[in-house]
Amino acid sequence: MKYVEKRSDDEKVIRTEILLTPLLIVAPLIVSFLLFYDWFTRDYLTGELDLFGELMLAVIILIVNIIFDVPFIRSLRALSKKKL
């Protein structure tokens, strides 16, 4: 698949993708943690609600995000080392 090439000589500010990256990586992990925490406090500890679905969603979101985050961060490191 071909992508639009990016010109690197017109950067007056920090690039958008660099600013977005921490959010892209951390936000799904936080949501996954919150779902897990909700299941733990309102289902596992008190049995107040049936939140098995939340637990499953937390696990799915966490696993798939880690699967994609790891090669992304690895590629980032490799490329930045090459450039610096």
Place this chain on the structure above:
Amino acid sequence: MNKIVKNIRETKRKINSLDFDVHWYRRVFHAFGAAFLFYYMLPDVDWINLIKFWVPPIILVIAITLEALRLKGKISGSHFFGLRMYEQNRVGSYLFFAVAVLILLMFFPQQIAIPCILCACLADPIMGEIRHRYGKKEVYIVGFLVCLLFFMVTWYKADFRLMVLVSIVGAFGAVAGETKKFWWLDDDFMIQMVPAVLLLIIWFAAPAMGFDLPGEIIFAGEMPF
């Protein structure tokens, strides 16, 4: 003062020297979409409900405005990292993705919206990766199974026969939506809306078929204070 400016410039240069792999960036961007499920965790309080009602459309309007400015050439395309060649003169797929997510969050019951959003956020990049490494046949099989899992997880409270029906129809719709390509309508929209519409039909037909509809999967949180 000069030293501070020099340090800022040097830091900026170092940060900007980071190079991104477009392929993985797009995958991570997709997977990030699962964070939108946070919407359902927000407490059911008046002022938060007001935010839930207004903030998503406002974000979408901002995205539409930015996209319109990009297409008109008022904003440099270099601010939109990872665009594909065919998106250069067409609306970016991220906007289709956002429109579908907004429609699902605001107008569909969460039992339908959650698996459809997960199909676009998680199944789509998985299918893309399978297509990248193997072949089309494997894409259909793996994509169907992954989507099937998402529908089963969100409908596990329903009657077993209804869960099976919904899972098969939903997974079929998601795979069909992903594989059918149109130049003017992105697969990021189709993968969410095709199963959502099919499931909405089942949603209305289920009571007439003698099935009880399942309860919510994510419960609204409680105010910490």
